[in-house]
Amino acid sequence: MSKGNLTRRGVLKTGAVAGAGLALPTYLSAAGHEGFTNAPTGSTVTLGFNVPQSGPYADEGADELRAYELAVEHLNGEGDGGMLNTFSSKALQGNGILGKKVEYVTGDTQTKSDAARASAKSMIEKDGAVMITGGSSSGVAVAVQALCQEAGVIFMAGLTHSNDTTGKDKRANGFRHFFNSYMSGAALAPVLAANYGTDRKAYHLTADYNWGYTTEEAIKSSTEAMGWETVAAVKTPLTQTDFSSYIAPVLQSGADTLVLNHYGGNMVNSLTNAVQFGLRDKQVNGKDFQIIVPLYSRLMAKGAGANVKGIFGSTNWHWSLQDEGSKAFVQSFGTKYGFPPSQAAHTCYVQALLYADAVERAGSFAPCAVVEALEGFEFDGMGNGKTLYRADDHQCFKDVLVVKGKENPSSEFDLLEIVEVTPVDQVTYAPDHPQFAGGALGSCNNGA
Amino acid sequence: MDAIILQILNGLDKGSAYALIALGLTLIFGTLGVVNFAHGALFMIGAFCAVTLSRLLSLSHEVAIPGQVDFLGNPATRDVPYVFDIFGEALGSSIIDWAVPLSILFAIPIMILVGVIMERGLIKHFYKRPHADQILVTFGLAIVLQEIIKYYYGANPIPTPAPEAFTGSFDFGALIGFEPNTIIYPYWRLVYFAFAAIIIGAVFAFLQFTTFGMVVRAGMADRETVGLLGINIDKRFTIMFGLAAAVAGLAGVMYTPINSPNYHMGMDFLVLSFVVVVVGGMGSLPGAVLAGFLLGILESFASMREVIDIIPGINQVIIYLVAIVILLTRPRGLMGRKGVMED
Numbered sequence: 052m053s054k055g056n057l058t059r060r061g062v063l064k065t066g067a068v069a070g071a072g073l074a075l076p077t078y079l080s081a082a083g084h085e086g087f088t089n090a091p092t093g094s095t096v097t098l099g100f101n102v103p104q105s106g107p108y109a110d111e112g113a114d115e116l117r118a119y120e121l122a123v124e125h126l127n128g129e130g131d132g133g134m135l136n137t138f139s140s141k142a143l144q145g146n147g148i149l150g151k152k153v154e155y156v157t158g159d160t161q162t163k164s165d166a167a168r169a170s171a172k173s174m175i176e177k178d179g180a181v182m183i184t185g186g187s188s189s190g191v192a193v194a195v196q197a198l199c200q201e202a203g204v205i206f207m208a209g210l211t212h213s214n215d216t217t218g219k220d221k222r223a224n225g226f227r228h229f230f231n232s233y234m235s236g237a238a239l240a241p242v243l244a245a246n247y248g249t250d251r252k253a254y255h256l257t258a259d260y261n262w263g264y265t266t267e268e269a270i271k272s273s274t275e276a277m278g279w280e281t282v283a284a285v286k287t288p289l290t291q292t293d294f295s296s297y298i299a300p301v302l303q304s305g306a307d308t309l310v311l312n313h314y315g316g317n318m319v320n321s322l323t324n325a326v327q328f329g330l331r332d333k334q335v336n337g338k339d340f341q342i343i344v345p346l347y348s349r350l351m352a353k354g355a356g357a358n359v360k361g362i363f364g365s366t367n368w369h370w371s372l373q374d375e376g377s378k379a380f381v382q383s384f385g386t387k388y389g390f391p392p393s394q395a396a397h398t399c400y401v402q403a404l405l406y407a408d409a410v411e412r413a414g415s416f417a418p419c420a421v422v423e424a425l426e427g428f429e430f431d432g433m434g435n436g437k438t439l440y441r442a443d444d445h446q447c448f449k450d451v452l453v454v455k456g457k458e459n460p461s462s463e464f465d466l467l468e469i470v471e472v473t474p475v476d477q478v479t480y481a482p483d484h485p486q487f488a489g490g491a492l493g494s495c496n497n498g499a
Numbered sequence: 500m501d502a503i504i505l506q507i508l509n510g511l512d513k514g515s516a517y518a519l520i521a522l523g524l525t526l527i528f529g530t531l532g533v534v535n536f537a538h539g540a541l542f543m544i545g546a547f548c549a550v551t552l553s554r555l556l557s558l559s560h561e562v563a564i565p566g567q568v569d570f571l572g573n574p575a576t577r578d579v580p581y582v583f584d585i586f587g588e589a590l591g592s593s594i595i596d597w598a599v600p601l602s603i604l605f606a607i608p609i610m611i612l613v614g615v616i617m618e619r620g621l622i623k624h625f626y627k628r629p630h631a632d633q634i635l636v637t638f639g640l641a642i643v644l645q646e647i648i649k650y651y652y653g654a655n656p657i658p659t660p661a662p663e664a665f666t667g668s669f670d671f672g673a674l675i676g677f678e679p680n681t682i683i684y685p686y687w688r689l690v691y692f693a694f695a696a697i698i699i700g701a702v703f704a705f706l707q708f709t710t711f712g713m714v715v716r717a718g719m720a721d722r723e724t725v726g727l728l729g730i731n732i733d734k735r736f737t738i739m740f741g742l743a744a745a746v747a748g749l750a751g752v753m754y755t756p757i758n759s760p761n762y763h764m765g766m767d768f769l770v771l772s773f774v775v776v777v778v779g780g781m782g783s784l785p786g787a788v789l790a791g792f793l794l795g796i797l798e799s800f801a802s803m804r805e806v807i808d809i810i811p812g813i814n815q816v817i818i819y820l821v822a823i824v825i826l827l828t829r830p831r832g833l834m835g836r837k838g839v840m841e842d
Contacts, residue, residue: 107763109654285804288815292758292767295688296509296799302680303502304804319656320758327685327757329668335680354759356658370570385571464570 087417088203088498089179096151096416098123098403099180101171101195102209104159107316108187111350111395115185115209116157117388118396122403125383126153133383134404137376137432142411149410160186164194171195175202181416182207184402187395189213189262196225203498205418207402210367210395212314212346214265217446218487223495224418226425226445228405228438229398230478232262233486235345235365236269238451238473240277242363247308247341249278254306256297256321258313259286266312268486270345274310282306287317294321298328307335309342318344319354326358347454350393352466359456359466366452368397368434369469377434391464401433405440419495437475443482445492451478501672501681506799508671512688512757514795515695516542519750520768521775521787522699523743529719529782530736533622534630536637539769540644541744544613545751546760547648548606550657553598556582597662602752607745614744618737641765649762656759661687665756687756694753698746699788705742706784715739719782774822780835790833794818 091097100119103112124130128145135143147153156178158170167186174180183199184207186192192211199206200222208216208227212235217227243251253274257263263286271281282304287297298321301309309330313321325331325342333340347364370381370391380400384392392400405425413420426442435449454467480487520542527535559578567575583591594601621640625633660666665686672682706712718725718732725732751760758764775794779786800806801817813820825833 105649105654107654107761109649283804285807287802290767292764293513295513296506296802299505299509299683300502300804302683303505316656316761316763319658323658323759324757327666327668327687329683329685332667333680333683351655354656354658354761356660356759358658381570391570461575462569 086497086499087419089175089181090499091151091179091181091416094151095154096148097178097180098153098155098406099158099171099174099178099183100155100185100399101158101160101167101174101183102185102399103162103187103191104157106161106163108162111187111210111315111348111393112160112185114350114393114396115187115399118384118392118400119155119185119403121384121387122400122407123153123155126404126407130387131379131383134376134380134400134433137379138404138408139431140408140412142408143404144411148407149414149416153407156180160188160191160195162188162191164190167191167195168198171198172202175199175204180204182406184406185209185399186211189216190260192216192225192227193220193261196220196222200224200493200496203418203496205406205421207406209399209402210348212266213262214269214486215261215490217444218265219490221444221490221492223422223445223492226402226405226440226447228402228447230365230367230449230451231446232266232269232345233480233484234451234478235266236271236273237478237480238365238453238471239270239343239345239363240273241473241477242453242471243274243279243343244277246363248338251279251308251338251341252282252304252306252336253279253308253310254282254301254304255284255310255312256294257284257286258317259288262314263312265486266345267310270310270312270343272486279308287313287321289317291317292320294324295328297321298324298330301325301330302333302335302340305335307338307340309340311342311344313344314346314348315351316354318348319351322355322358322362331361347467348394349464349466350395352456353463360458362456363470364454364456364467366454366467367394369394369452369454369467370397370464371467371469372434372452374432374434374436376432380434397434404433405430417497419497422495436472439475441482443492444487448475448479450475501677502803502805503800504671504675504677505682505684506803507796508682508684508688510796510799511792512691512695512795513798514792515692516750516754516768516791517772517775517795518788518791519695519698520747520772521779521791522702522784523747524772524776525779525782525784525787526702526739526743526746528776529784530715530739531618531622531626533625534633534637535622536634536769537617537641537644538637538743538747539765539767539772540641541610541613541747541765542751542754542768543645543648543760543762543765545606545610545748546659546755546764547652547751548609548748549599549602549659549752549755550652550760552602552605553595553659556580556595556598556601599659599661599752599756603749606748606752610745610748611741613748614741615737617744618740622740623737641769645762645765652762654762656761658759659755661690661756665690691753691757695750698749702742702746703784711735711738771818774818778822778825778832780832782836783832783834786832786834793833794821797821 102115125133160167171183182205186209189211192208196206206225214232257267344364347366352359409421409424413424428440438449451473453471455470457468559580561576562579564575569575668683668685671684673679775790779790802814
């Protein structure tokens with residue numbers, strides 16, 4: 052019949068594809084009523100909690116979600132108020148945000164950048180979320196942060212430790228409370244020097260992705276600065292489960308220290324394998340062999356069982372801290388859920404409160420007003436001591452905890468002990484530090 | 500030289516796991532003609548049998564510790580396992596300590612049951628369907644099984660240590676005249692290798708020296724004729740499926756002290772095990788075992804720093820590269836028989 056290239060089906064298909072393409076950018080202006088994306092008009096405001104609900108970090112995501120639910124409760128004046136009672140800013144009254152009751156929707160990042168962007172996009176477009184927060188991976192944080200910048204909503208990052216989130220990939224609409232690779236290196240190095248000396252040969256195993264690279268660089272430069280030598284740095288595939296073939300050559304290299312730039316399942320497996328191979332019982336160069344895990348997560352350390360005992364690392368927060376803010380949060384979380392919160396839960400809870408407080412102080416949900424309220428904001432009473440949200444890169448600057456796997460844990464939660472609280476001055480760096488170079492905040496985007 | 504010996508040793512236990520999974524895959528493919536993508540999930544379920552038994556053995560009741568408080572300021576309690584009450588603390592703690600080896604006994608009936616249910620309940624409906632359908636349905640089943648495990652056990656790895664007596668490592672290098680500390684090898688990995696060798700030997704002996712095995716082998720060669728002789732070959736093949744499931748399950752049980760099990764561990768092994776089956780030759784049991792060890796050792800060598808420095812990324816692709824080369828030179832795989840998957 053039709054000999055030409057034009058067929059009815061072809062036309063329909065092309066039309067559908069073109070239509071979909073044209074419809075795509077409309078979300079940028081879809082729900083703008085007051086000059087910014089998703090301006091809340093009724094008596095409620097919707098926040099979007101984008102956390103891993105499936106995939107390997109699902110347990111961490113579940114803890115983040117618990118923290119957000121608790122934060123929403125406290126913002127709406129329910130429960131015991133948690134850290135609202137200890138937070139130095141008193142703008143929040145427990146009557147929602149700007150008098151609007153806080154509601155929330157959740158998305159599943161699956162710890163995949165594309166899935167995380169899709170769920171964030173859906174919460175912004177379909178559910179009218181005015182702010183997106185959460186996540187347990189730097190890849191996801193960077194991807195969602197860029198999306199929020201385009202869409203004109205605020206992004207309050209969850210657990211993300213790569214330098215790039217507030218380094219080369221920073222965005223004006225994005226904020227990070229969690230610490231980063233540089234800070235881990237700066238906090239760990241003096242403790243390592245004090246415990247293991249300044250004459251060490253380190254062997255790095257590094258997860259082959261963005262976070263691994265920035266962590267390796269940070270630990271390398273801060274340990275080399277105090278006299279350590281880096282014998283080798285080997286990249287391991289993210290999908291690796293058995294690390295024996297990477298661990299076994301470590302002793303032959305003449306190294307006396309192994310640095311595991313691994314997180315999550317990678318960390319559990321590489322640490323378990325290293326201990327199985329007896330590295331910690333060995334003596335090299337006349338010194339006891341040591342293992343270091345730069346970023347500790349209590350939730351995941353649990354997977355490594357007794358293998359974490361005595362191993363140094365750093366963490367953003369730990370439930371055993373005795374300041375008023377931490378105690379209030381642990382009490383509140385523990386009473387509701389029956390176990391202490393993780394550092395992921397803590398950073399997410401704090402981010403939700405910080406956002407709400409900024410809106411309250413700004414008197415507006417407009418992203419640019421929120422950005423202005425958060426930039427250079429100094430606060431206390433949130434579990435990390437005095438903290439600054441630096442205007443130059445939207446990174447929080449606060450004390451960093453150096454921790455060690457506990458020798459005699461008294462419970463299944465009591466896995467880490469705090470060795471030192473490294474003061475904020477020691478982990479502060481210039482905004483143009485080489486490890487954070489490239490990229491620019493740009494200007495805030497109200498969307499609409 | 501010491502580095503080479505070390506990587507051969509490393510390859511042996513990785514190869515043991517590949518070989519055990521591939522052996523089960525080949526058994527199922529050879530008997531039932533089904534490409535079973537849920538086989539990795541059976542390995543994972545086996546591992547979770549060990550997790551379950553160690554949890555069952557550690558079931559405890561709370562006893563208050565006078566004078567101490569927990570993180571919320573409530574009176575602190577201590578968990579006392581019921582086995583302590585029954586057997587006393589010394590025997591009780593060694594029973595918990597030996598949970599993983601004990602799980603072998605626990606896992607065998609469970610795995611056979613899971614295998615038989617899987618075959619009778621789902622897979623038998625797909626015998627006459629194309630391989631693509633079988634792959635889709637078994638892959639779907641694998642995802643369902645792993646989500647069920649995740650629902651009950653969470654997404655984080657669960658530490659399941661080896662008995663105290665087998666933790667730590669020994670200096671293999673010093674034993675064979677190298678400098679001390681150059682070739683060290685964990686005890687449990689040696690146990691794993693020995694265990695794999697015994698299981699593989701037992702499966703071969705079973706097929707070779709029993710009447711049941713003889714019938715199964717005859718069925719693999721010519722199913723119709725065996726059926727015509729009045730033998731219920733279907734029933735035997737169902738049992739073989741259960742047996743293959745048990746082999747994968749035991750591989751999983753014993754693997755738990757090497758890497759803390761999580762819901763995803765089956766998938767991690769599945770793809771590689773298929774490559775192992777194809778390289779070894781579809782339907783060839785010795786081929787599966789040979790290719791399992793071969794690829795395990797090659798993978799270990801490819802992750803040596805010296806090798807990665809010369810060819811970056813080789814550690815991630817070596818297995819597939821070798822598969823391509825072998826299939827180009829020997830299209831039926833190392834020990835594949837004529838006529839299998841060639842119709």
